[in-house]
Amino acid sequence: xxxxxxxLSKDYVPDWTVIDAVRxxxxxxxxxxxxxxxxxxxxxxxEQSELLYIGNKLSxxxxxxxxxxxxxxxxxxxxxxxxxxxYKIATLVLTRLNKKVxxxxxxxxxxxxxxxxxxxxxxGEEILTFFVDKKYPWTKVPDNNLTIVVEGINxxxxxxxxxxxxxxxxxxxxxxxxxGRILExxxxxxxxxxxxxxVCSYDKYTQGYDFKPEHxxxxxxxxxxxxxxxxxxxxxxxxxxxSDKTVELIKQGSADTAYIQHNWNYNSRTELSNxxxxxxKDEHGENAVPVTTQDEFVKISSxxxxxxxxxxxxxxxxxxxxxKYEEPVYEDRNRQSTKSKFEVWLKNHKQNLTKHSIKKLxxxxxxxxx
Numbered sequence: 001x002x003x004x005x006x007x008l009s010k011d012y013v014p015d016w017t018v019i020d021a022v023r024x025x026x027x028x029x030x031x032x033x034x035x036x037x038x039x040x041x042x043x044x045x046x047e048q049s050e051l052l053y054i055g056n057k058l059s060x061x062x063x064x065x066x067x068x069x070x071x072x073x074x075x076x077x078x079x080x081x082x083x084x085x086x087y088k089i090a091t092l093v094l095t096r097l098n099k100k101v102x103x104x105x106x107x108x109x110x111x112x113x114x115x116x117x118x119x120x121x122x123x124g125e126e127i128l129t130f131f132v133d134k135k136y137p138w139t140k141v142p143d144n145n146l147t148i149v150v151e152g153i154n155x156x157x158x159x160x161x162x163x164x165x166x167x168x169x170x171x172x173x174x175x176x177x178x179x180g181r182i183l184e185x186x187x188x189x190x191x192x193x194x195x196x197x198x199v200c201s202y203d204k205y206t207q208g209y210d211f212k213p214e215h216x217x218x219x220x221x222x223x224x225x226x227x228x229x230x231x232x233x234x235x236x237x238x239x240x241x242x243s244d245k246t247v248e249l250i251k252q253g254s255a256d257t258a259y260i261q262h263n264w265n266y267n268s269r270t271e272l273s274n275x276x277x278x279x280x281k282d283e284h285g286e287n288a289v290p291v292t293t294q295d296e297f298v299k300i301s302s303x304x305x306x307x308x309x310x311x312x313x314x315x316x317x318x319x320x321x322x323x324k325y326e327e328p329v330y331e332d333r334n335r336q337s338t339k340s341k342f343e344v345w346l347k348n349h350k351q352n353l354t355k356h357s358i359k360k361l362x363x364x365x366x367x368x369x370x
Contacts, residue, residue: 253315
């Protein structure tokens with residue numbers, strides 16, 4: 001039997017739960033299915049024995065993957081895992097929470113049993129250590145190369161695991177885009193998933209989102225708190241979805257569409273802005289004009305024939321981008337005519353002109369009609 005110590009403190013990622021750890025194992029299996037043809041993943045739970053099974057048909061673990069940073073997915077944009085830490089950290093957390101983890105590495109005819117051991121190398125500190133048994137008495141080998149078994153997953157744990165994993169539930173109504181899915185069911189409001197796995201909640205969101213991994217970056221802790229990145233990506237997603245839902249979100253001034261006018265192409269801009277313009281007119285009348293400031297409101301009100309309506313800046317920008325939108329025609333009642341300007345000029349400079357010049361200029365002024 002061989003043993004391999006990982007240079008990870010027992011208290012690493014102290015806020016991780018069973019749910020976070022299982023998410024990592026599921027993500028690894030999902031990524032392996034994505035990167036290797038026919039490497040089908042599986043995920044089963046036995047409520048009676050409280051055992052959770054996860055693995056892949058063709059995957060085989062190599063001990064070199066125990067090195068932190070070792071990853072076969074670093075340059076693959078379609079996978080979530082990029083740092084080479086996922087299953088190791090997941091194992092550490094589950095073991096710390098007294099959930100025994102066993103890796104049946106059938107493809108290599110090995111069984112890996114991780115547990116904490118007091119390390120001489122680290123002055124007696126408890127270190128996660130993998131014991132690799134190459135003499136396991138095989139009784140039955142299933143039709144897959146790798147099975148990970150997690151013990152002690154009670155029904156409550158499993159219920160929370162399902163809630164954090166869209167692959168294990170019916171997600172209801174969704175809007176599909178090239179950037180992922182908009183989750184319309186109320187239970188997903190403000191929740192952010194990446195490739196079906198829960199990452200974080202963003203309270204400013206009015207919808208739920210399941211982003212494709214190639215379009216969003218997540219950190220080593222699988223947390224997302226960058227509000228700009230989230231609002232930019234949801235705006236990018238919704239810019240390509242011309243629907244009443246999108247118009248309503250823009251009208252509400254939601255964070256979901258905060259940067260939508262910066263993320264549309266020509267076609268979506270035309271369709272979405274025209275749809276928004278029509279919605280605005282239907283709601284407020286044909287003489288309505290969107291305004292965002294008090295100065296705009298006063299200026300347009302002074303014209304008389306328009307109805308200024310306060311809207312948020314994004315909604316205003318989208319409406320004004322419509323090919324149907326017409327700028328208000330301002331009539332400046334205080335504007336001085338050309339004739340008046342000449343008359344004022346003559347009055348102020350008369351003393352510098354000859355009588356002949358004055359008379360001639362007066363003839364010219366009389367001929368000015370503006």
